[in-house]
Amino acid sequence: MTVELMWLWILLGYVAVSSVLYFICRMKCKKDPIFKAPKSRAVYYILSFTWGLPTVLVGAVAALFIRLMGYRPRRYGWEWCFEIPGISWGMELGLFFISPAGDFDSIKMHEQGHGIQNIYLGVFYPTVVLIPSAVRFWYRFIRKKIGKPCRTAYSDIWFEASADKSGKTFIDICRKTLDSGNIDDL
Numbered sequence: 001m002t003v004e005l006m007w008l009w010i011l012l013g014y015v016a017v018s019s020v021l022y023f024i025c026r027m028k029c030k031k032d033p034i035f036k037a038p039k040s041r042a043v044y045y046i047l048s049f050t051w052g053l054p055t056v057l058v059g060a061v062a063a064l065f066i067r068l069m070g071y072r073p074r075r076y077g078w079e080w081c082f083e084i085p086g087i088s089w090g091m092e093l094g095l096f097f098i099s100p101a102g103d104f105d106s107i108k109m110h111e112q113g114h115g116i117q118n119i120y121l122g123v124f125y126p127t128v129v130l131i132p133s134a135v136r137f138w139y140r141f142i143r144k145k146i147g148k149p150c151r152t153a154y155s156d157i158w159f160e161a162s163a164d165k166s167g168k169t170f171i172d173i174c175r176k177t178l179d180s181g182n183i184d185d186l
């Protein structure tokens with residue numbers, strides 16, 4: 001087999017597995033949209049830096065640029081959050097996310113929820129969640145800008161509903177177990 005043919009098979013396999021995962025998650029999340037955070041913080045980081053590494057690497061580069069722009073990250077859950085004044089949305093890239101400045105807890109919980117999805121979906125996370133989520137976000141953003149309101153709510157799709165639930169469930173548990181040192185700063 002030539003090298004080109006091998007790469008084509010790898011690519012086709014990747015697309016096939018991503019598609020199957022997307023539909024399995026969609027079916028599973030209709031009933032129970034929760035990806036549970038592991039009990040151990042170490043497991044969370046081991047999975048983030050191995051299986052979930054592609055998104056974490058992109059997030060680390062983005063975080064470096066945001067840091068160079070003068071914003072300081074703070075801990076939120078098991079992630080690092082950059083609060084950016086003037087935005088009304090958030091975005092998560094494996095272990096790092098941006099959110100509006102101030103008391104926007106539901107956005108921060110949601111972004112932590114995407115981080116939990118990343119440790120489960122790993123190398124498939126970009127095609128199963130990240131890219132569909134970004135495309136949908138900008139599609140809705142542009143529709144609103146041109147005066148065509150969206151007929152669905154933001155969390156009407158499985159990966160957003162799942163991020164809401166996973167993040168909230170996890171942060172609620174962290175807050176109840178503050179003494180155990182699971183969470184440094186909320």
Ligand SMILES: [Zn+2]
Nearest residue numbers: 110133160163
């Ligand atoms: Zn989201």
